[in-house]
Amino acid sequence: MTFHLDQKVGDIVAECPPASNLFQRYGIDFCCGGNRPLRAALEQKGIAADQFLAELEAAYATAQKQADPSAVDWRKAPYGELIDQIVGVHHQYLRTELPVISAYVTKIFHVHGPHHPELARLYQQFHQLKMELDMHIQDEEARVFPRVRTYEKTGSRAELDEALACLDELEQEHQGAGDLLAAMRETTRNYTLPADACGTYAMTFQKLQELEANMFQHVHLENNVLFPRLRAEP
Numbered sequence: 055m056t057f058h059l060d061q062k063v064g065d066i067v068a069e070c071p072p073a074s075n076l077f078q079r080y081g082i083d084f085c086c087g088g089n090r091p092l093r094a095a096l097e098q099k100g101i102a103a104d105q106f107l108a109e110l111e112a113a114y115a116t117a118q119k120q121a122d123p124s125a126v127d128w129r130k131a132p133y134g135e136l137i138d139q140i141v142g143v144h145h146q147y148l149r150t151e152l153p154v155i156s157a158y159v160t161k162i163f164h165v166h167g168p169h170h171p172e173l174a175r176l177y178q179q180f181h182q183l184k185m186e187l188d189m190h191i192q193d194e195e196a197r198v199f200p201r202v203r204t205y206e207k208t209g210s211r212a213e214l215d216e217a218l219a220c221l222d223e224l225e226q227e228h229q230g231a232g233d234l235l236a237a238m239r240e241t242t243r244n245y246t247l248p249a250d251a252c253g254t255y256a257m258t259f260q261k262l263q264e265l266e267a268n269m270f271q272h273v274h275l276e277n278n279v280l281f282p283r284l285r286a287e288p
């Protein structure tokens with residue numbers, strides 16, 4: 055057996071990235087809730103441990119077979135490359151997609167709001183999330199990531215300490231974003247489309263679910279990989 059119940063959820067995803075799909079399918083939070091042992095996460099959701107471990111081992115075996123030899127292990131990659139991945143893939147996604155999704159959420163609120171009052175709540179929750187994320191990624195790119203890059207190049211302990219001092223606040227903001235994503239999922243009853251939904255409605259829900267999945271991967275790389283590595287520096 056590769057995995058066991060005392061392992062932390064976030065460490066399992068760091069070791070086997072495709073496991074994130076499995077956790078998502080079972081509704082287990084692996085990014086902000088990544089610090090819990092697998093046992094606790096399964097108990098909380100009432101999921102049978104044997105069954106879950108078997109699926110996890112299967113996902114791992116499939117991943118091993120398909121493994122791209124050039125796939126990067128972010129636990130070992132240089133900080134510069136990990137940060138390039140976070141900014142180039144995940145922050146860039148947010149900069150491109152948040153305005154697009156905003157237009158969709160606004161449109162369905164205006165068109166369908168009269169028959170679906172929960173869309174007012176969705177509109178408000180999404181725009182709260184958008185505002186928070188816009189500031190959050192800006193903050194990471196201005197105050198934290200440059201210091202990590204400098205630390206990697208020069209070994210400057212002062213730069214590392216400045217970056218470390220920001221991490222608790224960033225983690226709290228991740229929790230806030232995770233809570234809003236969960237609230238949006240509740241508002242939309244797990245993104246269940248009503249019978250009178252149009253194509254725009256369907257597209258909006260699809261994009262919101264993509265946003266959620268992208269955020270889970272993004273926060274995972276920060277909370278479970280980057281931040282613990284920085285904190286473990288001698």
Ligand SMILES: [Fe+2]
Pocket residue numbers: 140144145191194272276
């Ligand atoms: Fe980020």
Ligand SMILES: [Fe+2]
Pocket residue numbers: 190194224228273276
């Ligand atoms: Fe972040």
